Amino acid sequence: MTPAPIRLLEALLFAAAEPLSVKDLHERLPEGTDIGAALMALQGYYEGRGVVLNEIDGKWAFRTAPDLGDALKLEREASKKPSRAALETLAIVAYHQPVTRAEIENIRGVATHRGTLDFLIEAGWVKPGRRRETPGKPLTWVTTTSFLDQFCLESIMDLPGLDDLKASGLLDRRPAIEVIPSSGDLFAPADRLDEEETEDM
Amino acid sequence: MTPAPIRLLEALLFAAAEPLSVKDLHERLPEGTDIGAALMALQGYYEGRGVVLNEIDGKWAFRTAPDLGDALKLEREASKKPSRAALETLAIVAYHQPVTRAEIENIRGVATHRGTLDFLIEAGWVKPGRRRETPGKPLTWVTTTSFLDQFCLESIMDLPGLDDLKASGLLDRRPAIEVIPSSGDLFAPADRLDEEETEDM
């Protein structure tokens, strides 16, 4: 087993949200630890591996080995949250598929921004289904396998029904009488309406 | 120098905060890599170290060694504390899964309050499973990979005391006594909402 201070050092550097200075490490490691020696030893373990222990500006951090960048197409990028409009549209397609664009708008009660469906198609969550056999033969929309993957569902049948949503508290947020005096829930959702008007993508 | 595929694997897993499935790894590693063998080799390297390679529900992630928790003194994530009802419900889903809401209610002997299941869904610990092939096709609930990750379990087979509970027959989900007005058997609250509205008066 690796000596205790080195294990701890390794765990600290792994879990830290930012590079740590020797001073930071001093505060967190047992008193009397030879930090310099421990860092050298740890750096030795990672020699030639997929991960390296780097010193940048007097601070220490693990990084994936620079030569692997190409192979991994490594890029720093924060994951993004889909817009509210996109999520709502996606939810409607999921629950009401196959569903036409007019129906989506009718259910949402807001005109659907052109980009919203485009976004869902590009994300790979929604695809065109059959045309409806009604005048104008409108195109319908359905969800894809990759939609199921994203939300860890095995089948579209596994979406909770309305009664399930109700029971789990997701559907009905009507203020019960006991909340009236304490919180402003009853009159508050004014801001929610503002939010809806702006269909940001 | 460590063999190239293992270096890549190490870099991939080290860089990710979330567990990666073998499928994820497949897509990013050179074709023909024996991922199983590479994972085993990598896990061997980290044996007894401050960071260890864990399998969670068939996915893989580096995590700090569990025995270092106290010594790490890292900022603890301020997580919302589950209520007693939520924890009990979580335990029932974990041990009895897949389990329907009616079954949860029967085991607990109370109707599920709003905020219980939706807390668990929001935390990402519980998700819908397949619908039960019984009349009404009720939705079942199961735990997620993120639940296992969060509670440092490799699989639901590792739930504490699972074998004893199984042996004692206590994991039977069938209703024992039918006096619980939960699933609407007794008072048939076709309209559960009314019931909730007035319950605190």
Place this chain on the structure above:
Amino acid sequence: MISPSVFQEDHPRVAEDSVHEADALLLDIDGYEGPTDVLLELARTQKVDLSKISILQLARQYLVFVERAKALNLDLAAEYLVMAAWLAYLKSRLLLPREPGGEEPGAAEMAEALQFQLRRLEAMQNAAGKLQTLPRLGQDVFARGMPETFPVTTATRWDASFYDLLKAYGDIRRRRENSSYDLPVFNLMSADEAMERVTRMLGQLPRTGLKSVWTTLESFIPEDIRDKIFGRSALAATLLAGLELVKQGRIEIRQDGLFRPVYLRETSERETP
């Protein structure tokens, strides 16, 4: 004199203790997750393995609990009363000899089912406790603090959880419902109404000199109120009106101790119209 053994059931020796337990439970009734939870707690007071529990004693303990609630004028939720009815039935079945050829479930089976229910709930409560003792990610075990992400060649990783999806759908449905949703109408007495009523009635009180006689707060409240909520709101609104009039220096208010009646009297010179 009738032999006490005949009525043994009506004079349980555990009565004193049971009342004590019942009160302790009633004090913390909000801390319990329904009648089964309360039953489990009562069962624990028997201090035996749940598989050896006396169901008859347990039924008695629970019925004492419900009786105490009634005696203390506490409103128990309907589910507690349903359980009481079920247990009372079970108790009678356990005490009476079984009718031959009866189609109803045997008392022994019912008792066994109850016992199973309690053991299963206890097991799940213990399991919940054990879950809490497991090391937790972000508390005892940590993930990579500075994650680097690898975009798949096709698209960005979208951070949308299943919860987000359900919530989005819930929002839409709710919006639709809300469009035709009427706020529940509660029949309450408003403070203005109470003020109007109290002022009017004060003027009709008998007086001695500048002051009227002391009159209880209750006498200002309309009689024959059937609606409990309206009654409570009337009491609150009348008290509020009283306090406001005290502030204006028009009346005095008096209460001789906690939970004693509240008296009002007019003090000011009556305004001449």
